[in-house]
Amino acid sequence: MNKDASESLQKAKDDFVGQWGAMGSSWGINRTMAQIHALLLVSAEPLSTDQIMEDLRISRGNANTNLRDLVGWGLIHSVIRKGERKEFFAAEKDVWKIFCTIARERKRREVTPAMEVLQRCAAESKDDKSQEGRDFHRQMNDLLEFMRMGERVLDHIASSEESRVLKFAARFLS
Amino acid sequence: MNKDASESLQKAKDDFVGQWGAMGSSWGINRTMAQIHALLLVSAEPLSTDQIMEDLRISRGNANTNLRDLVGWGLIHSVIRKGERKEFFAAEKDVWKIFCTIARERKRREVTPAMEVLQRCAAESKDDKSQEGRDFHRQMNDLLEFMRMGERVLDHIASSEESRVLKFAARFLS
DNA sequence: TTTGAATTTCAGGATATTCTGAAATTCGTG
DNA sequence: CACGAATTTCAGAATATCCTGAAATTCAAA
Structure with missing residues (x-):
């Protein structure tokens, strides 16, 4: 991964990459993407x-697709080096920024569509006056309201x- | 799903069940489990x-496995009715409680193991004095600290x- | 415009996950 | 016990997802 890294550091890094990749699955992210x-x-x-392909022992197609997704x-983001023809990639390393990015994207890709479903189901049951209907409508609205707040x-x-x-979190925890 | 529900209410419910199931995938939950x-x-x-099998058109094995997982x-939770031999199931409906349950379980199943990996990687690189080593150690610790706070x-x-x-959230938002 | 390195695409193969259905097991009841 | 309803288990089938590798495409440099 880096020619300068000592053997034991290299092992620690490989460990991290491997484990983080395995974790990806349970987070609904494919293994290769998490590993890259x-x-x-x-x-x-x-x-x-090419370096990524070699390091992770994956095909070009796989590397390319997952890099694009990331x-x-x-x-x-890609990094262009003067005089170099090929493209390099670097990750944002600031944990706070990573968190914000993931939060923003998961919201866009998953939360918003879910809320649209709830919205529609709530609307469809708005005029149903039966007990069943009221309960269902209430349940949809409760879910919706909760997600809106979140x-x-x-x-x-x-x-x-x-x-x-962080300051607010500290206040909340005290 | 319930014999008393009007046709349009029934459609709204089916819509919710179907869509919620589809959503499950992107949240790393299998479709059947989300549908049930x-x-x-x-x-x-x-x-x-049997009612669940009939409603969702799934096999007994599938229903049983996913009910156990839920x-x-x-x-x-299962509900035993007087005089009835078989088992019934009911969901917790309070949105706040559902949220707490999911948060607790995902933490136990996903966050804690991830933190153990980070912990180990941080420990393995603690004594490496190279720049590479320091950077890696720092990165592991940053991630760890962030997750601990979360x-x-x-x-x-x-x-x-x-x-x-909610009161705190309101204060934070203002 | 030509050349070839770099990137993208995607059909088909490889894996992983989920589901079925039936047999095995459990367990309340007579 | 013996019966049978209810539940559980799990091998194999069905499906969904991911990956490979090679051909097609893009594009910078000459």
Whole structure:
């Protein structure tokens, strides 16, 4: 992963990349994507597609697809080096920024569509006066309201300074 | 799903169950499990395995496995009716409680193991004095610290009254 | 415009996950 | 006990997801 790293450091990095990749699955992220992200997270220098292929023993197609997806998420970006023809990739390393990016993207990809479903189901049952109907409508609205609140809080967190959020968290915990 | 529900209400419920199931995938939950949960969430009465099989058109084995998993998550519980031999299932419907349950379980199943990995990687690189080594160690610790903070906040949220949390959220948002 | 390195695409193969259905087991009841 | 309803288990089938490798495409440099 980096020729300068000592053997034991290299082992620790490989460990991280491997484990982080395995974790990806349970988070609904494919293994390769999580591994590439982990690899770039602990790489001192930007890496080329070929370096990533070699390091993780994966095909070019696989590397390319997942790199594009990671760029799409905003978790990595490409780096162009003077005089070099090929593209390199580097990960955002600031944990707070990573968190905000993931929160923003998961909201866009998963939370918003879910809320649209709830919205529609609530609307469809608005005029049903039976007990069943009222209960269902209530349940949809409860879920909706909860998610709206969560969304607002996350938006606010993601658009605040880390220090301000931490200060608030500290106050909350005390 | 319930013989009393009007046709349009029935359609809204089916819509919810179907869509919620599809959503499950992107949240790393299998479709059937999400569907069963959705079905029980909007069912006025507890349902038996056979009713669930019929409603969702799934096999007994599938129904049984996923019901057990949902019980394991604490999202549903079985209901024994006097004089009835078979088991019925009902979902917790309070949104706040559902949230706390999911937060607790995902923490146990996903966050804690991830933190153990980070902990180990940080330890393995503690004595490496190279720049590479220091950077890696720092990165592991940053991630770890961030997750610890998140964990503490979530724990605190999940063990507080909903009203207290909402009050704090309101203050944060203002 | 030509050349070839770099990147992208995607059909088909490889894996992983989920589901079925029936047999095995459990367990309340007579 | 013996019966049979209810539940559990699990091998194999069905499906969904991911990966490979090679051909097609893009694009900078000459």
